[in-house]
Amino acid sequence: MDLDWDDLRIFLAVARGESLSAAGRVLKRDPATVGRRVSRLEEVVGAPLFARSPQGYGLTDAGQRLLAHAEEAEQAVTRGAEALAGTTGGLSGQVRIGAPDGCANFLLPQVCAQIAAEHPEIELQIVALPRVINLSKREADLAIAVSPPATGRLTVQKITDYHLHLVAARLYLKEHGPVETLADLEGRPIVGYIPDMIFDKELDYLSEIGADRVTLGSNSVSVQLGMLREGGGLGIAHDFALPFARNLRKVLTDEVSLTRSFYLVRHAGDARIERMSRVADMLMSGLKAEVARLEGLT
CATH class of the missing domain: 3.40.190.10 (Periplasmic binding protein-like II)
Known part of the structure; x- marks a missing residue:
């Protein structure tokens, strides 16, 4: 069985995009052309490679088996191109x-x-x-x-490793009073992740400060930092982000210190x-x- 690299490249694009249109955008080809090439490849291998549905193109068992070999071919082509480009010391x-x-x-x-x-x-x-x-x-x-x-x-x-601490804007602390114990957090507005949009357990910080709700939430760290800079409350922030938000101050550094x-x-x-x-x-x-x-x- 002779497999054409261009057909494998199209197969990989469909497998990754899970649709002909997504693959077409990556390959800069018409989706109908992509579909015909997929059908031709299935004829060559003698088995359906994708299960078509309204939700898109999912790999069949035969498609899953071909995927690993197609990725190996892709890596071999890439290595070959780099070898032909020569070793100049620079990267491209x-x-x-x-x-x-x-x-x-x-x-x-x-x-x-x-x-x-x-x-x-x-x-x-x-x-x-x-x-x-x-x-x-x-x-x-x-x-x-x-x-x-x-x-x-x-x-x-x-x-x-990196570190995170509880922070608040200096103006917020001046207007609403200092935070000297964990008990001082009671009733304070908390800035943090939208709870049902936390995509990794390592980002669930609420239990670290004993908070049960987020007053101002976002799925973006940058937006959370903006809320904190504007005096929206207290929240957990990355130490490496604090040089970009000079008006924020760490509080309760002994009680709340996270390492990720x-x-x-x-x-x-x-x-x-x-x-x-x-x-x-x-x-x-x-x-x-x-x-x-x-x-x-x-």
């Missing part, structure tokens, strides 16, 4: 990095700017989403996570792609240094 090509918005807003811009300055031909894209990045659908090439995934053919490396971790997640097979491995190494060292630098400013 596109790398998409997915991250929760706290990391994406306050850490990754500095780190990625430094990588780009050292490697002008690289194209780095930051995808900031208030949810877990789906690597299997290639929403990103590399992902930053706050807890290591338990499933999937993935490589997971711990990057660094960042992890770098990528497809296991991508470890053999030099560009991905080098960018991953630079991301890890850069993020670790940037967390230490910003936390040191607080």
Whole structure:
């Protein structure tokens, strides 16, 4: 059985996008053309690769088996292209990095700017989403996570610990009185995540301060920080974000001190792609240094 790489590339796009239209946008092809190519590939392999439904295209058992081989072919093509490009010491090509918005807003811009300055031909894209990045659908090439995934053919490396504390705006504390004990939190407005939109258990901070409700909520760390800066109440904030919000002050630092971790997640097979491995190494060292630098400013 001869499989054409272009057909496999189309198969991967449909598998990841779960629809012909999504695959067409990625491939810059008409969805009808994508559908015909999928049907042709199914004829070649002699089995349906997708289960069609109003919800989209889901992989059949045969499709699941082909997926792993198609991804291996994709990685081989990428490695071959890099080998033909030669080894100049510089990096080129596109790398998409997915991250929760706290990391994406306050850490990754500095780190990625430094990588780009050292490697002008690289194209780095930051995808900031208030949810877990789906690597299997290639929403990103590399992902930053706050807890290591338990499933999937993935490589997971711990990057660094980071710290969080209870904070409030100085003007809020001046107008509403100091917070000197946990009992002083009773009746105070709390800023935090919308409870039913917390996408990782590590982000559930309410139990840390004994709060049972959020007065001002958002699924975005940046929006929460804005609410706190405007005197909306008290809330948990990343130490590395506080240099960007100079009017916020830590309170109850002995009673409320949280430690969490960042992890770098990528497809296991991508470890053999030099560009991905080098960018991953630079991301890890850069993020670790940037967390230490910003936390040191607080």
